[in-house]
Amino acid sequence: MSSPSHDLQQRQTAGSPTGRPDSYLSTHMQSQSLADVLERVLDKGIVIVGDIQVRLLDIELLTIKLRLLVASVDKAKEMGVDWWESDEFASAQSLDGDDGDRAELASRVKALEERLTDDVESSGRGKQSRSKSGRSR
Amino acid sequence: MSSDRVLIHAYGVLERRTGLPEWSPGIAGAPVHAVDIDPYLAITSVLPYEEFEPAAWERHADDGPWLGSIATAHHRVLQAAITAGDVVPFRLPSLYGGVDALRDAVNGQAAQISQAMERISDRVEWAVKVYRTDESGEADEESGSARTGRDYLVARSREQQARAEADTLVHDRARACYDRIGEICVGAVRNAPQDPVLSGRREPMVLNAAFLVDRAGQADFRGLVDEIAQGPMSEGLSVEASGPWPAYNFASMPRADSRADSA
Numbered sequence: 001m002s003s004p005s006h007d008l009q010q011r012q013t014a015g016s017p018t019g020r021p022d023s024y025l026s027t028h029m030q031s032q033s034l035a036d037v038l039e040r041v042l043d044k045g046i047v048i049v050g051d052i053q054v055r056l057l058d059i060e061l062l063t064i065k066l067r068l069l070v071a072s073v074d075k076a077k078e079m080g081v082d083w084w085e086s087d088e089f090a091s092a093q094s095l096d097g098d099d100g101d102r103a104e105l106a107s108r109v110k111a112l113e114e115r116l117t118d119d120v121e122s123s124g125r126g127k128q129s130r131s132k133s134g135r136s137r
Numbered sequence: 138m139s140s141d142r143v144l145i146h147a148y149g150v151l152e153r154r155t156g157l158p159e160w161s162p163g164i165a166g167a168p169v170h171a172v173d174i175d176p177y178l179a180i181t182s183v184l185p186y187e188e189f190e191p192a193a194w195e196r197h198a199d200d201g202p203w204l205g206s207i208a209t210a211h212h213r214v215l216q217a218a219i220t221a222g223d224v225v226p227f228r229l230p231s232l233y234g235g236v237d238a239l240r241d242a243v244n245g246q247a248a249q250i251s252q253a254m255e256r257i258s259d260r261v262e263w264a265v266k267v268y269r270t271d272e273s274g275e276a277d278e279e280s281g282s283a284r285t286g287r288d289y290l291v292a293r294s295r296e297q298q299a300r301a302e303a304d305t306l307v308h309d310r311a312r313a314c315y316d317r318i319g320e321i322c323v324g325a326v327r328n329a330p331q332d333p334v335l336s337g338r339r340e341p342m343v344l345n346a347a348f349l350v351d352r353a354g355q356a357d358f359r360g361l362v363d364e365i366a367q368g369p370m371s372e373g374l375s376v377e378a379s380g381p382w383p384a385y386n387f388a389s390m391p392r393a394d395s396r397a398d399s400a
Contacts (some may be wrong), residue, residue, distance in 0.1 A: 033337060034208075035331050035335035035337075037212045037228040038205070038388065039331070040226075040383075041228070041229050042228070043228070043353065044226070044385035045225075045228040045383075045389060046244065046253055046388050048147065048250075049246075050231070050232060052191060052233060124213065129146070
């Protein structure tokens with residue numbers, strides 16, 4: 001299960017993701033790092049709500065976790081190991097710099113978590129069964 | 138049991154009047170297909186359901202390599218697409234139960250997509266990052282040599298003041314670079330500076346900006362960035378550009394640019 005993604009990643013790191021013929025000086029292109037890619041792909045671009053996503057409330061939660069990760073030091077160090085150990089979003093406070101951004105994220109996370117909790121309580125089910133039973137078609 | 142069940146991943150939509158690029162493999166090595174969704178071409182891959190269903194995302198929520206490979210593959214496809222034409226990138230995760238669901242989703246947000254397409258028409262994104270290279274070494278030595286507690290406190294407060302002034306100067310300079318570059322661009326946005334761990338650089342990042350640039354204006358853009366990078370405007374700073382990127386930062390309405398310099 002994990003081997004295809006590992007292979008994929010190796011292929012990707014081997015070849016420049018930006019090998020465009022008209023690209024700028026190579027020194028400039030080198031700065032197009034994984035962090036740059038994550039920052040954009042997880043946080044930018046249009047959000048198109050699809051049927052799969054509608055069913056899964058915490059997809060946005062996941063995206064926000066990833067955004068926090070990109071902003072986080074200790075956890076990013078361990079890319080792929082333990083991005084967030086305890087799910088404690090409060091630990092976002094320990095990140096330094098750019099408090100406004102973090103505060104915005106933290107409040108959105110809180111709101112989402114409340115929605116999740118409400119959802120679980122009202123249906124009396126856990127996460128897994130909720131996402132399975134949530135299919136309407 | 139349903140091993141044939143699939144999901145559609147959509148990378149984004151491409152304007153239809155352009156030719157298609159040569160696609161390299163997409164997420165999980167899946168082939169990339171263009172699906173006609175009038176008036177666009179949706180750039181898609183078909184993925185095995187078991188590996189990418191919502192529960193799989195939950196399972197992999199702390200799996201860096203898994204997420205990193207998806208993000209990188211998503212980006213690579215979009216990066217190839219901008220060689221062919223204008224692309225509105227979709228944010229991850231971007232999964233649909235089938236082509237009909239994707240069609241519904243795209244049609245359901247036709248207005249947002251068409252606004253985005255208009256905004257980025259014939260334009261690409263360039264990133265400019267500014268690092269602080271003047272880092273005055275730790276000034277603690279001075280206060281360390283103070284004789285009395287009072288001397289120490291005085292020296293300490295002087296250092297702090299000097300440091301604050303240097304910080305202000307650096308941020309003003311970075312801001313001036315951002316403003317100057319923005320003058321020749323169609324759009325500009327500042328994102329949170331990346332931590333050294335993420336940037337892979339020792340120097341602190343003081344500006345992490347993205348600009349929307351006319352395709353025809355890229356040479357001018359690069360010329361200006363080089364001029365700034367080599368000129369007095371960026372004294373104590375290292376100014377670096379990367380691009381062209383798909384216009385991630387300009388596809389959705391950029392958030393108000395109020396957070397970067399709230400201090």
